Amino acid sequence: MSCVNFESAKLSAEEIAAMQEFAREARGDVLKMTTLATCGHPGGSMSSMEMYTLLWHCAKVDPGNPGWEERDRIVVSHGHTSPGVYAVLGRRGFFPIEEALAHFRQIGSCFAGHVERCVPGVEWDTGNLGQGLSAAVGFALAREVRGMKYRVFCVMGDGEQQKGQISEARRVAVKYRLRDLIALVDLNGLQINGDTREVMPQNVQKNWASDGWHTIVVDGHDLQALYKAVRKGLAKGEPTVIIAKTVMGKGVSFMENEAHYHGAALTEEQCRAALKELGVEDNLEQLKVRRGQRQTMLMEAYQPQVQPVRLSVGVPRTYGASDGLDNRSAWGNAIADIAKANEGDATATPVVVLDCDLKPSVKTGGFEKVAPGRFFQCGIQEHNTATMAGAMSASGLQVFFADFGVFGVDETYNQHRLSVLNHVAPKIVCTHCGLDVGEDGKTHQCVDYVGVFRNLLGVEVIVPADPNQTDRAVRYAAQSRKMTLIAMGRSKAPVICGEDGKPVFGGEYEFRYGVADVIRAGDDAAIVVMGTLCANAVGAHEELRKKGIRARVVHVATPLALDEEVMRGAAGTGVIVTVEDHVVTSGLGVSVAEFLAQRGLVCRFKKLGVTRYASSGTPKALFAEYGLDAAGIARAVEEMIV
Ligand SMILES: Cc1ncc(C[n+]2csc(CCOP(=O)(O)OP(=O)(O)O)c2C)c(N)n1
Numbered sequence: 239m240s241c242v243n244f245e246s247a248k249l250s251a252e253e254i255a256a257m258q259e260f261a262r263e264a265r266g267d268v269l270k271m272t273t274l275a276t277c278g279h280p281g282g283s284m285s286s287m288e289m290y291t292l293l294w295h296c297a298k299v300d301p302g303n304p305g306w307e308e309r310d311r312i313v314v315s316h317g318h319t320s321p322g323v324y325a326v327l328g329r330r331g332f333f334p335i336e337e338a339l340a341h342f343r344q345i346g347s348c349f350a351g352h353v354e355r356c357v358p359g360v361e362w363d364t365g366n367l368g369q370g371l372s373a374a375v376g377f378a379l380a381r382e383v384r385g386m387k388y389r390v391f392c393v394m395g396d397g398e399q400q401k402g403q404i405s406e407a408r409r410v411a412v413k414y415r416l417r418d419l420i421a422l423v424d425l426n427g428l429q430i431n432g433d434t435r436e437v438m439p440q441n442v443q444k445n446w447a448s449d450g451w452h453t454i455v456v457d458g459h460d461l462q463a464l465y466k467a468v469r470k471g472l473a474k475g476e477p478t479v480i481i482a483k484t485v486m487g488k489g490v491s492f493m494e495n496e497a498h499y500h501g502a503a504l505t506e507e508q509c510r511a512a513l514k515e516l517g518v519e520d521n522l523e524q525l526k527v528r529r530g531q532r533q534t535m536l537m538e539a540y541q542p543q544v545q546p547v548r549l550s551v552g553v554p555r556t557y558g559a560s561d562g563l564d565n566r567s568a569w570g571n572a573i574a575d576i577a578k579a580n581e582g583d584a585t586a587t588p589v590v591v592l593d594c595d596l597k598p599s600v601k602t603g604g605f606e607k608v609a610p611g612r613f614f615q616c617g618i619q620e621h622n623t624a625t626m627a628g629a630m631s632a633s634g635l636q637v638f639f640a641d642f643g644v645f646g647v648d649e650t651y652n653q654h655r656l657s658v659l660n661h662v663a664p665k666i667v668c669t670h671c672g673l674d675v676g677e678d679g680k681t682h683q684c685v686d687y688v689g690v691f692r693n694l695l696g697v698e699v700i701v702p703a704d705p706n707q708t709d710r711a712v713r714y715a716a717q718s719r720k721m722t723l724i725a726m727g728r729s730k731a732p733v734i735c736g737e738d739g740k741p742v743f744g745g746e747y748e749f750r751y752g753v754a755d756v757i758r759a760g761d762d763a764a765i766v767v768m769g770t771l772c773a774n775a776v777g778a779h780e781e782l783r784k785k786g787i788r789a790r791v792v793h794v795a796t797p798l799a800l801d802e803e804v805m806r807g808a809a810g811t812g813v814i815v816t817v818e819d820h821v822v823t824s825g826l827g828v829s830v831a832e833f834l835a836q837r838g839l840v841c842r843f844k845k846l847g848v849t850r851y852a853s854s855g856t857p858k859a860l861f862a863e864y865g866l867d868a869a870g871i872a873r874a875v876e877e878m879i880v
Pocket of ligand 1: 279281282283316318319365366367368394395396397398399424426428429430486500
């Protein structure tokens with residue numbers, strides 16, 4: 239086809255005829271798939287059909303090599319239109335179409351209800367509406383960092399336009415002048431509850447235009463008009479949206495303009511009638527048999543393409559007891575060091591940092607100075623930034639997203655969740671966690687960072703004790719292919735020293751995930767502490783020692799991966815008191831309780847931490863009030879020893 243790569247000025251009559259024929263058959267696939275599964279979303283699949291047909295015929299993609307690095311990225315943001323996407327991808331040869339037809343929405347199949355990357359040709363799991371454009375912007379930004387040439391397309395729903403995250407993504411695209419980025423909105427005028435103008439009035443074109451996008455309005459079922467609009471957008475050299483006026487359920491008379499078919503399958507009888515109207519072969523009986531047979535494209539078989547990380551992490555710094563540093567400065571220094579260590583090495587995996595208007599507080603300024611082209615100031619747009627971080631990390635970059643805990647953890651949970659489902663590995667660095675935030679008060683005290691992230695399966699969570707451990711944790715994360723949260727407080731964190739006065743986490747110490755550290759010896763009880771409260775635990779150890787009580791101090795930086803040997807040893811003392819700047823309902827304490835229960839280990843056990851939301855106040859005063867200062871911890875241990 240001469241339309242490949244959008245090279246020719248217009249589609250030839252033959253190309254149009256071939257694509258129309260293709261779309262007609264694919265509409266039949268949509269109906270067969272949903273009817274056999276007795277559920278799914280045929281309406282939007284049929285209104286978006288010409289867009290899908292055009293993009294997967296004319297964009298630079300290779301059905302035989304879906305992961306080809308140079309390919310254009312086609313993101314489908316309204317992921318519920320999966321039947322339309324699978325029909326087009328299958329017919330284009332990305333996989334045998336019968337597999338999707340027969341096993342759509344069936345247990346174990348990769349052909350899930352909403353599009354997922356396990357299907358060859360799908361770039362991003364979506365369905366949580368409003369996130370696709372952020373992923374597309376992330377792919378486009380990554381392209382700029384890597385000096386690549388691919389184009390990025392993002393197809394979206396019109397009801398979806400109500401999501402605020404889309405505005406965030408639009409602004410980033412304009413700020414960074416992202417060319418070769420084309421959004422296409424399926425303006426079928428309907429959503430679940432009916433007319434989009436009644437559900438939530440909006441002016442789609444004005445909204446995109448006011449954020450600085452070039453807008454083009456076309457008939458979304460006219461392949462030539464769509465084709466020319468895409469070419470115009472590519473030639474324009476600025477982010478372009480094509481607003482495609484379409485008809486929900488297009489192609490089947492009784493489905494057209496019926497909101498009911500947004501998310502309802504036809505009955506078998508209706509499906510047969512619709513196939514007849516479309517002039518598509520009715521092979522439902524055959525497909526039914528196949529649905530009962532073995533699947534060949536399983537979700538579990540999917541192995542995400544994990545790009546290796548190749549970069550230098552530089553030489554770890556060792557801070558001394560007198561350095562008086564906070565962990566966040568240690569993070570800022572480490573990431574700037576990493577940027578420096580790889581300066582001029584074109585073969586190193588590029589490290590990028592995303593910031594949401596908190597540069598002075600989250601200490602990303604040092605990195606920006608060293609690598610201004612890889613620092614992205616994303617504004618107060620955390621949802622978009624979290625999604626972009628995920629998409630950029632799928633594009634050959636090592637991505638660090640720095641933010642306050644309440645925004646980088648709590649505000650953005652569903653965006654991170656989608657990153658996990660997409661098998662990508664951004665690093666989330668959250669400062670200002672815990673009561674340690676102090677005077678800003680409870681709205682800013684993120685006291686559930688472990689609890690929130692413990693729900694995200696496979697994510698590593700690191701809560702370092704002091705600047706030295708922070709430094710090494712950052713360098714560890716920079717080489718990791720796992721999604722990671724590094725959580726830290728705000729205040730200066732004393733350097734943790736051993737009995738010999740030397741920094742425990744300095745010098746040759748190497749951070750290893752899942753390894754806990756015994757900071758002080760003792761067999762009368764164990765204080766198991768997380769994060770910067772480690773210094774208070776050491777203080778408690780000293781106080782108890784004066785009374786003849788030897789309390790072991792164990793620091794756990796990885797509350798979701800406890801150290802078998804060290805924790806068994808702690809239980810062996812007969813008393814465990816856990817200490818955390820976190821709610822006691824979902825942090826370190828529950829991890830330890832679970833550890834003990836699962837192994838049938840018996841000991842006296844108490845959790846110290848946050849039990850109610852706090853007022854403003856200095857961290858010192860707040861820790862004293864919550865029994866998290868040295869005196870409070872010592873008191874709790876003493877009470878437990880009988
Ligand atoms: C964030 C989010 N909220 C709600 C939903 C539930 N939902 C799924 S589809 C849909 C309507 C989407 O309308 P539109 O974008 O117009 O798609 P179309 O009806 O044209 O297929 C809603 C509300 C969702 N998937 N994501």
